[in-house]
Amino acid sequence: MRQPEPEPQSFDRVLSSMCTEPHPDARAAAERFLATNPGDPATYDAVADLEARAVEGLATLAAHPTPADAAGYVTSGGTEANVQAVRSARNRHGEGSKKGGDELNVVAPESAHFSFHKAAELLGVELRTVPLDDDHRADPEAVAAAVDGATALVVGVAGSTEYGRVDPIPEIAAIAEEAGARFHVDAAWGGFVLPFTDHAWSFADAPVDTLTIDPHKFGQAPVPAGGLLAREDAALDALAVETPYLESRSQATLTGTRSGAGVAGAVAAMDALWPDGYREAAERAAENADWLADELADRGYDVVEPELPLVAADVPESEFRALRDAGWKVSRTGTGELRVVCMPHVTRAALRAFIDDLDRIRR
Amino acid sequence: MRQPEPEPQSFDRVLSSMCTEPHPDARAAAERFLATNPGDPATYDAVADLEARAVEGLATLAAHPTPADAAGYVTSGGTEANVQAVRSARNRHGEGSKKGGDELNVVAPESAHFSFHKAAELLGVELRTVPLDDDHRADPEAVAAAVDGATALVVGVAGSTEYGRVDPIPEIAAIAEEAGARFHVDAAWGGFVLPFTDHAWSFADAPVDTLTIDPHKFGQAPVPAGGLLAREDAALDALAVETPYLESRSQATLTGTRSGAGVAGAVAAMDALWPDGYREAAERAAENADWLADELADRGYDVVEPELPLVAADVPESEFRALRDAGWKVSRTGTGELRVVCMPHVTRAALRAFIDDLDRIRR
Numbered sequence: 001m002r003q004p005e006p007e008p009q010s011f012d013r014v015l016s017s018m019c020t021e022p023h024p025d026a027r028a029a030a031e032r033f034l035a036t037n038p039g040d041p042a043t044y045d046a047v048a049d050l051e052a053r054a055v056e057g058l059a060t061l062a063a064h065p066t067p068a069d070a071a072g073y074v075t076s077g078g079t080e081a082n083v084q085a086v087r088s089a090r091n092r093h094g095e096g097s098k099k100g101g102d103e104l105n106v107v108a109p110e111s112a113h114f115s116f117h118k119a120a121e122l123l124g125v126e127l128r129t130v131p132l133d134d135d136h137r138a139d140p141e142a143v144a145a146a147v148d149g150a151t152a153l154v155v156g157v158a159g160s161t162e163y164g165r166v167d168p169i170p171e172i173a174a175i176a177e178e179a180g181a182r183f184h185v186d187a188a189w190g191g192f193v194l195p196f197t198d199h200a201w202s203f204a205d206a207p208v209d210t211l212t213i214d215p216h217k218f219g220q221a222p223v224p225a226g227g228l229l230a231r232e233d234a235a236l237d238a239l240a241v242e243t244p245y246l247e248s249r250s251q252a253t254l255t256g257t258r259s260g261a262g263v264a265g266a267v268a269a270m271d272a273l274w275p276d277g278y279r280e281a282a283e284r285a286a287e288n289a290d291w292l293a294d295e296l297a298d299r300g301y302d303v304v305e306p307e308l309p310l311v312a313a314d315v316p317e318s319e320f321r322a323l324r325d326a327g328w329k330v331s332r333t334g335t336g337e338l339r340v341v342c343m344p345h346v347t348r349a350a351l352r353a354f355i356d357d358l359d360r361i362r363r
Numbered sequence: 364m365r366q367p368e369p370e371p372q373s374f375d376r377v378l379s380s381m382c383t384e385p386h387p388d389a390r391a392a393a394e395r396f397l398a399t400n401p402g403d404p405a406t407y408d409a410v411a412d413l414e415a416r417a418v419e420g421l422a423t424l425a426a427h428p429t430p431a432d433a434a435g436y437v438t439s440g441g442t443e444a445n446v447q448a449v450r451s452a453r454n455r456h457g458e459g460s461k462k463g464g465d466e467l468n469v470v471a472p473e474s475a476h477f478s479f480h481k482a483a484e485l486l487g488v489e490l491r492t493v494p495l496d497d498d499h500r501a502d503p504e505a506v507a508a509a510v511d512g513a514t515a516l517v518v519g520v521a522g523s524t525e526y527g528r529v530d531p532i533p534e535i536a537a538i539a540e541e542a543g544a545r546f547h548v549d550a551a552w553g554g555f556v557l558p559f560t561d562h563a564w565s566f567a568d569a570p571v572d573t574l575t576i577d578p579h580k581f582g583q584a585p586v587p588a589g590g591l592l593a594r595e596d597a598a599l600d601a602l603a604v605e606t607p608y609l610e611s612r613s614q615a616t617l618t619g620t621r622s623g624a625g626v627a628g629a630v631a632a633m634d635a636l637w638p639d640g641y642r643e644a645a646e647r648a649a650e651n652a653d654w655l656a657d658e659l660a661d662r663g664y665d666v667v668e669p670e671l672p673l674v675a676a677d678v679p680e681s682e683f684r685a686l687r688d689a690g691w692k693v694s695r696t697g698t699g700e701l702r703v704v705c706m707p708h709v710t711r712a713a714l715r716a717f718i719d720d721l722d723r724i725r726r
Contacts, residue, residue: 007409008396008623017406019620022398031394033371034585034624035385039440043380043692046370076439076587077402079619087485115619118604122450122617124487216620222397224439224587224622241481254485256442256478257382257579259587259622260371261397329406 011345015354016331018161018189020343022222022265023277029261029268030222036260038074039253047260050267057270058213058227061195062187063204071233073253074215074263077226078188079115080254081212082155084228084239086119087254088210089153089182091238107146108155109138109167113186116155125152136160136304138167140175147179154181158201159190162333164310166190166199173206182209182235188226190308192218193282195275197308203231210235215266218281220273220344225262281344285309288351289342295355299362309342315358322361328354374708378717379694381524381552383706385585385628386640392624392631393585399623401437402616410623413630420633421576421590424558425550426567434596436616437578437626440589441551442478443617444575445518447591447602449482450617451573452516452545454601470509471518472501472530476549479518488515499523499667501530503538510542517544521564522553525696527673529553529562536569545572545598551589553671555581556645558638560671566594573598578629581644583636583707588625644707648672651714652705658718662725672705678721685724691717 011021022030033047041048051074059070075081090104105126108116112129120127128151130142138156147154154176156167169185176183187194187201191213194201203211211229215221230236240250273281289306296313297303304312315323315338323330323338333339340346340354374384385393396410404411414437422433438444453467468489471479475492483490491514493505501519510517517539519530532548539546550557550564554576557564566574574592578584593599603613636644652669659676660666667675678686678701686693686701696702703709703717 008399008627011398014406017400017403019398019400019403027397030397030624034390034393034628035374035382036371037380037382037586040380040382042694043377076618076622077620080617083617114604114606114614118614118617118619121604122485214620223400223624224618224620226620241477241484243477251477251481254443254446254481255439255587255618256481257440257577257587257589259439259625261393261586261624262622264371265397331405 012350013327014329015340015346016329017343018217018341019223020217020220021345023220023269023272025272026221026265026269030265031261033260033264037257038260038263039251039256039258044260047263051263054215054263054266054270055229057267057274058215059229061191061274062211062213062229063202064229064231065203070229071236072227072229074258074266075226075228075253076224076255076258077216078113078186078212078214079118081188081226081228082113082115082186083119083122084254085184085210085212086116086125086153087123088235088238089184090123090125092182092234093152104150104152106153106155107143107151109157111136111138111157111160111162111165112155113161113188136163136165138172140168140171143172144175147175147181149180151179151181153184154179155184155186158185158187158194158199159308161189162339163304163312164306164308166201166307169200170206173208177207183207184209185211188212188214189217192278193285193308196279196282215269216262218344219266219269220281221266221269222261224259225266285342285344288346288348291348292340292342292351304337311340311342312337319358319361323357326357328357375713376690377692378703378709379692380706381580381704382586383580383583384708386583386632386635388635389584389628389632393628394624396623396627400620401623401626402614402619402621407623410626414626417578417626417629417633418592420630420637421578422592424554424637425574425576425592426565427592427594428566433592434599435590435592437621437629438589438591438616439587439618439621440579441476441549441575441577442481444551444589444591445476445478445549446482446485447617448547448573448575449479449488449516450486451598451601452547453486453488455545455597456515467513467515469516469518470506470514472520474499474501474520474523474525474528475518476524476551499526499528501535503531503534506535507538510538510544512543514542514544516547517542518547518549521548521550521557521562522671524552525702526667526675527669527671529557529564529670532563533569536571540570546570547572548574551575551577552580555641556648556671559642559645578632579625581707582629582632584629584632585624587622588629648705648707651709651711654711655703655705655714667700674703674705675700682721682724686720689720691720
């Protein structure tokens with residue numbers, strides 16, 4: 001079966017990913033823990049200890065009231081964390097009765113990540129997506145109109161996938177509380193940038209029950225390292241399945257075996273970068289996004305002004321195709337706009353080269 | 364947050380894990396692909412190509428009728444693959460109607476991995492576990508008695524977690540076919556050993572619809588690298604969720620972001636080891652298991668004779684505790700027997716040292 005080895009992706013022209021080149025310390029830590037499984041803590045105790053540190057670090061970023069004993073774990077990414085938040089809310093709604101999921105619903109803005117659609121399909125709950133306001137944010141009135149007594153979970157997005165928008169988290173949280181629903185914040189991408197902004201998004205800003213925050217995005221950890229946090233242990237307890245042969249009592253994760261590399265990499269990245277390194281990365285990314293938005297606007301494109309470091313613009317299909325043919329990894333929003341994510345690996349020089357190519361294509 | 368780095372697990376005394384020290388080629392490949400995400404193939408195309416090779420390699424091992432275009436993907440592990448097999452069968456049962464899961468059931472032997480309990484809880488299906496025969500194998504009569512028109516899936520285990528037993532796969536498959544249910548084989552652990560035995564377990568041996576086979580177990584790939592295979596594309600199509608912003612149409616995986624390291628490591632391991640390296644590892648493991656079983660039997664313990672390289676014996680709780688205190692990572696079956704998994708990293712020298720420690724403890 002021996003064939004020539006393909007080269008791993010270079011990040012030089014990757015403008016579409018919400019992941020990034022890991023911090024060197026994180027890469028080194030990941031390499032050391034490649035063969036360990038945090039899903040089996042009685043066997044792999046060193047990585048289990050590291051996972052506790054990762055959760056404490058994430059909980060610190062997300063202003064959890066008690067970071068040192070916050071409930072949470074390192075997931076495979078935002079999808080797993082979001083699925084688990086829906087599952088926990090489903091299982092806790094009408095506590096103890098464990099009634100079938102198909103009567104329950106989840107209310108989320110249209111901007112919610114497709115993992116919520118996956119969660120609904122998996123878990124047998126109805127996903128009610130509600131319209132956004134004129135600036136791509138959840139509209140509290142629409143959320144309020146959609147919730148009812150069967151709403152197990154309301155979702156707010158803090159850094160949306162398509163436009164990098166932050167929903168009015170406190171207002172939506174209040175609606176969820178009023179309806180007797182749990183409230184989840186998806187800060188998978190935004191979580192390592194938001195602490196350096198004025199946005200209200202964290203456990204400190206609203207009665208958030210669960211929160212997704214991914215080290216392998218702006219946290220500069222290697223893939224796969226996502227994060228699920230919960231205000232109360234009960235949110236994770238509602239996910240536990242017995243594990244007969246593991247010398248640990250139960251397992252609250254979606255997957256079984258998990259990546260020790262991701263856990264060790266997440267801890268090493270946070271050790272190296274929190275808070276100053278992350279602040280600098282966030283500021284640099286914001287400056288790059290603003291620069292790119294200006295350059296695109298100067299060329300007459302309709303640009304969605306960046307709020308977090310993500311730029312969307314109505315570049316025509318033919319130019320989009322030509323950019324991809326030129327080797328640029330770019331992607332599109334649901335309505336076809338070009339979408340550039342200014343991750344830490346995206347330098348000003350790369351963006352200049354990108355704009356130069358765009359100018360060449362337009363000629 | 365800087366703290367001293369804990370050491371990764373040494374495998375010297377790990378007798379409880381179904382994972383192992385990765386092959387050096389696999390480790391090197393994983394290190395190169397640490398920052399890539401097979402969940403986003405339009406961005407990370409090199410790792411997407413590698414995943415196709417991984418699936419072909421796994422399909423070759425499992426005697427898929429058309430390995431080069433077998434349906435499947437590299438999962439985070441056996442749990443994800445098993446959950447997805449249940450989800451696919453649920454979604455396909457009564458094709459098109461997509462009726463709520465709670466009317467449906469899955470029939471599995473009591474030896475089925477706890478991931479099937481997790482799957483049932485997640486997916487809202489009833490799990491019917493049926494008794495085993497005297498040698499810890501699924502009893503076809505008990506399976507036949509449990510299936511009915513609402514049975515979406517029947518599960519057979521080829522290498523059980525507790526005793527390493529292989530169920531009578533052809534007989535159970537026939538029962539599933541008769542009942543109009545899909546049939547899944549869980550060869551997560553056994554899949555890289557079974558090709559070198561006479562057991563009937565693969566796509567060639569029975570009308571198997573889906574099969575779990577994990578590179579990160581006997582395949583000597585780094586964590587996380589599991590595998591799900593399907594006889595027909597339709598099995599994966601039933602899992603697809605639309606992915607608006609990824610420049611790839613849909614995603615059939617349970618998680619979103621996945622491990623490029625796992626994919627690249629799986630391919631490198633199979634390139635290096637299939638078939639001769641795996642055959643040698645399987646033979647060495649079998650010899651070690653037989654040796655250990657004999658040593659334990661000589662000391663008067665009740666030993667469950669190894670069929671695949673896994674030894675269980677009724678070592679008393681006090682001795683088990685003393686072995687763990689001596690640093691041995693051992694675990695127990697549901698009924699409390701000591702359980703030793705003779706993975707490739709478990710050498711004869713390690714087993715001798717283990718027996719020496721046991722003798723010291725018994726004195």
